[in-house]
Amino acid sequence: MKNKKAPHIAVAIDCIVFGFDGTDLKLLLIQRGFNPELHKWSLMGGYVNPEESVDDASVRILHQLTGLQGVYLEQLHAFGAVQRDTTERTVSIAYFALIDIARYKQQLSADYHAEWFPIRDFPSLIFDHNEMVELAKKRLQYKAALHPVVFELLPQKFTLPQIQSMYDAVYEINFDKRNFSRKLLSTDLLIKLDEKDKLGSKKGAFYYTLNKDKYKENLYKIFSLIITPDNLQFL
Amino acid sequence: MKNKKAPHIAVAIDCIVFGFDGTDLKLLLIQRGFNPELHKWSLMGGYVNPEESVDDASVRILHQLTGLQGVYLEQLHAFGAVQRDTTERTVSIAYFALIDIARYKQQLSADYHAEWFPIRDFPSLIFDHNEMVELAKKRLQYKAALHPVVFELLPQKFTLPQIQSMYDAVYEINFDKRNFSRKLLSTDLLIKLDEKDKLGSKKGAFYYTLNKDKYKENLYKIFSLIITPDNLQFL
């Protein structure tokens, strides 16, 4: 019961940052500059201070270690095994972030020692960070089947081929181009712009933006985008 | 960075226990026997000890405060606002449990001061426990749309009308009896027994059990049980 003396424990945050570059889903990692596990790759982590909330700590730590600010950040899970941190007993609350890589290229580069790795091939991480990444991947697939969160991975304007390669990357499958675009447009979540992106092809692809007003209505249509008997590996 | 001195914080567990009695979804609460907030209703809570994992702590605390053992228990979310506990700064990791009320009636009664309240009408709780319950409700609806976890709320054998009133209670809507049973049976998740439950009606309703082998296959069929344009309040 909580009226007894309370034991105190170190509480940390670890951030899994997912990024999309138009083709691949990537993971942001940093190389540790201190012992133990010097030079090994790890997630962005730090301790929660007594005078800040856990959510605030996650924002601060992500910012301190990468320069990233104003990105989508959501709590994933608390990891609480006794021996998970070899230094000292630490409970870690993991968060995941979703960002458009191109947009934050500047913020990231110079000062910070963070690097992007393909989600399909990244180095082994310290402590239980591999487990955290695994869970975050599943959660992303899970959540994206029910919410348009993954648009956080795209620029403010994006083309249909871009959206599709994002979904292809997140679910590691290939959706049928025709059915995919028809379904996606039927959600009324997208607004077509006049402008075209001429980088990807000679013909150029029209840009779209997200219609946030429609986020709630028609949300269920996102289901049929993802949920079919054949592509539910993430369950 | 984690090489600096680590601040230590009290880490607690709070358990949201959902129960089903064949008709209503209920919530298990205890009345505090100590200050602050003496006699107020609260979730089952306690501190995490340095030598036990967070998951282990949740099991221990639930057991200590209710006598419940071997029930389905899943981490919900870490609550980390600075002022959430008025006594001292405490990070609480909330778990939710799903149980069949009838089965654990004995275990619960006597020694413990826990009581069941209808999920639609329970007293206001201490600290941020109301918020925890809200989130747990949503999570349950969310999760049950994708997994057959809610069978944890039923006895080992159960009737179709019982399952349906469980889903009705969880989603606070009424499914069509005919479509519901057809869909549910089509999942092949249920095995019909010869025995009948004669308590609920004169005709009696056949018992079924869950076919755990089929948990993974056909999981996607659970979707169409729940996911329709009209019943997605939980999104």
Place this chain on the structure above:
DNA sequence: CCAAAAGTGTTGCGATTACACCCATGA
């Protein structure tokens, strides 16, 4: 014999899939 709950079938409609060709353009 009647009340009360269990159980079951059909049909029309809308949604989904599978599939292949034309378009626009820069080089």
Place this chain on the structure above:
DNA sequence: TCATGGGTGTAATCGCAACACTTTTGG
């Protein structure tokens, strides 16, 4: 003019929602 990726249409099938009557039996 041709290679490259963007964009679109249709037909057949399947699944879903809506809907009402029969069965059983205890009292």
